[in-house]
Amino acid sequence: MIVGFTNEGSCMRYIIIGAGAVGGTIGGRLFDSGREVVLVARGAHAQALRERGLRLELPDGTHELPVPVVDGPDDVTARDDDVLVLAVKTQDTADALARWSGHGDRPAVVCAQNGVENERLALRRFRDVHAMCVWLPSSYLEPGVVAAPCAPLTGILHLGRYPSGADDTTRRIAADLADSGFAAPVRDDVMAWKYAKLLANLGNAVDALFGSVGGGPPAELAERAGAEGAAVLDAAGIPFVGAAEAARERGDRMRIRPVNGPARGGGSSWQSLMRGTGSIESDYLNGEIVLLARRLGVPAPVNEALQRTANLFARERRRPGDLTAGERAALLASLREA
Numbered sequence: 001m002i003v004g005f006t007n008e009g010s011c012m013r014y015i016i017i018g019a020g021a022v023g024g025t026i027g028g029r030l031f032d033s034g035r036e037v038v039l040v041a042r043g044a045h046a047q048a049l050r051e052r053g054l055r056l057e058l059p060d061g062t063h064e065l066p067v068p069v070v071d072g073p074d075d076v077t078a079r080d081d082d083v084l085v086l087a088v089k090t091q092d093t094a095d096a097l098a099r100w101s102g103h104g105d106r107p108a109v110v111c112a113q114n115g116v117e118n119e120r121l122a123l124r125r126f127r128d129v130h131a132m133c134v135w136l137p138s139s140y141l142e143p144g145v146v147a148a149p150c151a152p153l154t155g156i157l158h159l160g161r162y163p164s165g166a167d168d169t170t171r172r173i174a175a176d177l178a179d180s181g182f183a184a185p186v187r188d189d190v191m192a193w194k195y196a197k198l199l200a201n202l203g204n205a206v207d208a209l210f211g212s213v214g215g216g217p218p219a220e221l222a223e224r225a226g227a228e229g230a231a232v233l234d235a236a237g238i239p240f241v242g243a244a245e246a247a248r249e250r251g252d253r254m255r256i257r258p259v260n261g262p263a264r265g266g267g268s269s270w271q272s273l274m275r276g277t278g279s280i281e282s283d284y285l286n287g288e289i290v291l292l293a294r295r296l297g298v299p300a301p302v303n304e305a306l307q308r309t310a311n312l313f314a315r316e317r318r319r320p321g322d323l324t325a326g327e328r329a330a331l332l333a334s335l336r337e338a
């Protein structure tokens with residue numbers, strides 16, 4: 001199918017590369033508010049989306065959305081107003097960018113992802129790169145179905161040009177998002193928000209590895225991963241927004257509410273293990289801290305242990321909570337090395 005239609009009244013066309021939890025929610029909400037959206041998906045998910053549309057579960061109910069779906073760039077005639085919204089996990093970014101690098105002359109690219117590597121990868125291939133700090137609890141556990149349980153806002157999506165600043169395109173995208181159930185503050189220093197989010201995401205591997213078995217993970221492990229990460233960012237002179245400021249910004253605008261469908265038992269890394277995808281994002285979350293620490297010659301034992309064990313779990317397609325006693329002991333021992 002070639003998608004080349006125009007939609008009166010819409011300024012931009014959003015091509016969502018990776019229509020999973022985050023991409024499906026952002027794409028679905030933009031589509032629902034009348035914006036022009038194309039979802040890029042693959043495999044069983046693409047088939048379900050084509051047959052039944054996107055089923056987006058929100059606290060106010062189920063939204064059945066007939067969003068156009070494509071396999072890749074050969075199915076979409078490029079337009080000047082295209083915005084490529086990158087919403088794959090970081091380990092899939094290089095491949096996705098390579099596939100889409102020939103799309104049009106200069107599409108805007110938005111990295112709607114965690115970690116801080118995606119923008120660097122995107123800027124190698126595209127001039128107009130925007131970073132998004134994604135506060136959007138969401139899940140994708142079965143083909144065709146995406147759930148986002150927060151209300152009254154579905155999420156808060158700080159947006160700015162990469163590496164810094166903001167322009168008219170940033171503001172137009174933010175205005176569309178603000179009209180679609182999100183807050184989308186435009187920030188000159190968006191990467192300081194993304195580094196703050198990175199610190200919060202250092203606990204993703206803890207959730208994924210421990211699951212809810214035995215009362216869930218020891219709180220100390222995620223706390224120490226975050227503290228170790230903050231110390232490494234400080235040592236590297238990288239600014240990040242403080243946790244208190246980030247919490248103030250969220251206030252009570254994003255409360256978890258019940259939604260239909262499978263329960264969200266954990267974040268995006270937990271979901272990777274639940275779906276048995278064979279890969280996990282830890283090299284770009286805990287691994288970002290490990291990389292910086294190695295460059296600086298300082299230790300980061302907690303993040304190293306989490307990264308190593310998470311990769312092992314993904315490779316062996318183990319489920320959250322499948323830790324052996326030895327692995328659990330080794331993770332807890334990393335706390336004493338710190």
Ligand SMILES: NC(=O)c1ccc[n+]([C@@H]2O[C@H](COP(=O)([O-])OP(=O)(O)OC[C@H]3O[C@@H](n4cnc5c(N)ncnc54)[C@H](OP(=O)(O)O)[C@@H]3O)[C@@H](O)[C@H]2O)c1
Nearest residue numbers: 018020021022087088092096113114134136137138140268
């Ligand atoms: N989930 C959350 O609550 C949350 C919240 C904030 C930020 N984030 C961040 O948002 C980013 C996306 O996470 P997510 O949880 O939305 O991931 P996800 O649910 O796994 O969605 C990613 C989707 O991209 C697809 N994909 C991968 N490579 C592709 C390619 N080359 N072409 C087309 N589709 C491709 C995957 O395909 P398959 O269907 O084959 O797997 C999957 O459907 C990550 O950086 C994550 O850390 C997630």
